Amino acid sequence: MQASIQRSKTVYLVLLAATLILGLGSRQFASVLPAVVARYSGDALWASMVVWLLTRLWPHASTDRLAVSAFVIALTVELSQLYQAPWINAVRASRVGALAFGQGFLWSDLTCYAVGVSLAALLDWRMVRGKKSARAPGT
Template sequence: MFLALAGATIVIGLATRRFRSSLPAAVGLYAGDVLWATMVYLLAAAIWPRASIRGLAVGAAVFALVVEVGQLYHAPWIDAVRATRLGGLVLGFGFLWSDVACYAVGIALALLIDRVVARPRVGAIGGIA
């Protein structure tokens, strides 16, 4: 379930990059970063399915922050990795506080997806407790 959700998130994220000019400015600018953090959480949930939601959120946030702070480091070898399409998508290019805010929103979105879609509580109205 989590791998499928992560895959869908990747497709939507790439679509927001591809069709950025057709989207409202704020969506085109920030959706990729929000969805990147959502994907990080969902992939972590796929790897560690018994992990608590809180643990997954903290782990995704720490990972996202490490990647973002890592963008302050500019050695030739890491900049060469970032110059590739995949490297740029995964590692980003430069530190931005707005990215940190987007990661918080993306992880919150992932928490909602986890609670409502992937692991709803049994016996609750509509599957939500």
């Protein structure tokens, strides 16, 4: 029988907040960042933030399930940008709407999402594995 996954709500809330701050900073200070960081880090961090949000909603879910779910959400949001209606474009024109839903479809964003989800999943897996090792030495 598989042991229940335990995640610290506080740790994941801190990860969520830190990722949000870094993501906003990547947009706010884009002019002083290297071009590749300014262009792609915000999207990768956004996808990582989705992973952290999902860990808050489903703290006992497997890392794989969280990662796949986060990527599906990111993919859905990106594909939704192909839909161009006045009402949704008005939402996307606001700062919050642009940050949450993006502004236009870009294939490169899918790579950024995959990187962001993968890095967050790797960190989550390491933290969960570390907790299991601490609870049951020798396993």
